[in-house]
Amino acid sequence: MTSTASPAPLNIAITTGEPAGVGPELTAAALAGAAAHWPGATFTVLGDAALIEARARAVGVEWAALRGAGHVGVGHRPLAAASQAGRLDAANGRYVLGLLDDAIDGALGERFDAIVTAPLQKSTINDAGVPFTGHTEYLAERTGTARVVMMLAGTGARPLRVALATTHLPLKDVPAALSVDGLVQTLAIIDHDLRRDFGLPVPRILVTGLNPHAGENGYLGREEIDVVSPALEQAVKRGIDARGPYPADTLFQPRYLDEADCVLAMFHDQGLPVLKYATFGEGVNITLGLPIIRTSVDHGTALDLAGTGRADAGSMIAAIDTAVTMARNRRAG
Known part of the structure; x- marks a missing residue:
């Protein structure tokens, strides 16, 4: 019965x-x-x-x-x-x-x-x-x-979600805290939890660079070449729809965000000012992983x-x- x-x-x-x-x-x-x-x-x-x-x-x-x-x-x-x-x-x-x-x-x-x-x-x-x-x-x-991910999200039919590769660190310590393995693990956590807890079958994650203009081909920093891009290549091989690195100053606009489920920013004040400007008072802080x-x-x-x-x-x-x-x-x- x-x-x-x-x-x-x-x-x-x-x-x-x-x-x-x-x-x-x-x-x-x-x-x-x-x-x-x-x-x-x-x-x-x-x-x-x-x-x-x-x-x-x-x-x-x-x-x-x-x-x-x-x-x-x-x-x-x-x-x-x-x-x-x-x-x-x-x-x-x-x-x-x-x-x-x-x-x-x-x-x-x-x-x-x-x-x-x-x-x-x-x-x-x-x-x-x-x-x-x-x-x-x-x-x-x-x-x-061992590893958690801080993500803030707005509300609505297609909410803006911003996750962070690093959280409460002094800005001077951020570059040393970024690694290929660490970013791959972070992307895997985001992908897994968006599937399981948010019902997204194939989450699309857009990833910022660390430096202005995403490093300008190495002239403004090499983290995009040495860390972020290799991490994205490994994540894609694992079946994660992760794209970038994008310059953070131009990523947060509808032409990109309308097709994205989450943005991964490299540090706290790179992504959260935009998120809080758009959603403050109705936003949510979520701990993934x-x-x-x-x-x-x-x-x-x-x-x-x-x-x-x-x-x-x-x-x-x-x-x-x-x-x-x-x-x-x-x-x-």
């Missing part, structure tokens, strides 16, 4: 991030329409229960009613110190990191189908005595992943807006929507 039982609902974890920032209130605002926006999904909000309820109230969300509807729960972790909107306190640095650990452990243990992270303040964690570079690097370390699904907002803690009710939940909604879509695709595959 064929079973007609409905599949178990997805369970998406959301870390509320820096308690003095906008994360708790944006989470509440985004989830206000959870049942209508994401049928078949439930959400576990990780953070201090009293803090979340207070910030929900500040943005007009009836938190008790929302939880009572059965689509939203709380994974309570108490604050280390009382938190005031807009005022950082290093005493809560380890609390923020604990929320991320709770989410990672739950996803690795298959209690969560995906995690969505609200913004955190790197300085607060470092001031608490924990060396911390960023979400992306920490997720890689905690999951034992992990054994778990992780998405995030495209902005920081916005301490000046915390507690005012003026922060826009658009990016959080987009991050949740992307996580749900990826989890559905992964479960179906």
